[in-house]
Amino acid sequence: MATDTAIRTEEFQVNMGPQHPSTHGVFRMVLTMDGERVVDCEPHIGFLHRSMEKMAENRLYIQFLPMADRIDYLSSMFCAVAHCEAVEQFMEIEVPPRAKYLRTMFMELNRIASHCIFFGVFALDLGAVTPFLYGFRERELTMDLLEMTSGQRITFNYVRFGGVAADLPESFFPAVERFIKVFPGRVTDYERILNENEIFLARTKGIGVVDAARAINYGWSGPNLRSSGVDFDLRQNMPYEAYGELGYEPVVLPNGDCYDRYLARILEMRASHALIKKCMEGLPEGPTQKEKVSKFPKLPAGEVYVRVESPRGDYGLYLVSDGTDKPYRYKLRTPSFNNLSMIREMLRGVYLADIVPIFGSLDVILPDVDR
């Protein structure tokens, strides 16, 4: 065939976001398209930048405590625990065992809440509305438990230096029992509605495949990394709080496509549920707050790095103190940022319609990327 009669295509640019509903916040992608295929993608972040690190450097440690909740608002317990652990390592105080268990339990409840959102929103991005309602229904159960203990639904402000703010209320015990009883059935509902759904499989199986080497090179962590076949979970490998005593077996899946990233989170919900059950069974008696911990600590000069396994991955906090009552440097290594860093490479060569499942399966949250 002569070249002049062949169909010639021309590249064109499409702007996706920042107000696109499936970018989960404000994330802009400038896509260079060749027909239905993506040739290149230029991601733009920073629309939600609130300069959290600088705000921390201008505030006392206790003042930043409720603000740490707002770094990643779907998993605020983790940010607060990281902040408190860093300060506790400086002050060299040991948290009472009951407080450790409570922190662990609420982190797992928060993880379930976050994964419920992922389940609902990921399915909604692919056009299914029912899972969205299902996910939010179960999220309400965990939110209730968190609210009756901490006082608020999303920005808990529950963790304190050397313990937690308050012990469990009376109403918590029947509610958590009901939750433990009901939740596995609800996850079975989730699995039945999506796991073998033809449309869902067609849109996620084999899409956005990332192998283990590439995932490690880009600094992936959390369920994304584990669904690429890498057995790394801070809860097992570097236990903190009560995870060492409870023991945890991470969920590892081999394929590294969108479907596995989805399935990893569903299975993690079950694992978290088992951890909550273990926590409630082995909840030690005793105080929830270590006595005589200063509210306005003056930390000695030095540095500390704390890692917490958040629902999105490895949440790191690098805290440098110069001996005053404010941090000298408050560097956050947020998992969403690293998980998002591969988006350009992942999107090259895929169809336009596959962008949404690939982006959705990463489960990034934009305030966590920009912070």
Added chain:
Amino acid sequence: MRLFRAVGRIVKGTWWLLVGIVTTTKHLLRHAITVQYPKERFEQWPRFRGRVAMVAGDDGGHKCVACAQCIPVCPAACITLERHREEGVKGFIVDAYVIDLGLCIYCGLCVEACKFDALAMIPEYEMSVYDKAELVYDIPKLLSRQLEPEFKR
């Protein structure tokens, strides 16, 4: 063969249709999770953190002694306190205690810091106003609504 397959598909399709209808009917018979908001409301948990309020003492006045413990813990710096000393009187005298609820992030640290139980978080959450100035609460406004007994911490 083709006929069998077609019939099989019809049977299978009908079966899944029935499954869907059964699920829908089940949910029809369950009680609703949603609440018709302005008419009905959720009951708040006793620890719910709504807005900050001042706790009235036995004489109906506030209990604040102007120790200023709540000011350094406030992340949003929304508390303003004016105080002075008077000869012959022990401690401070409060001139003004103002909380700008437009800045407040409802964290509850000021309530925890208060050693005299002068502050409390009350379960009031409908805080929208037309003018931001209405959100600046002074002592009479902070005292205007009190904590119900079941919400005592």
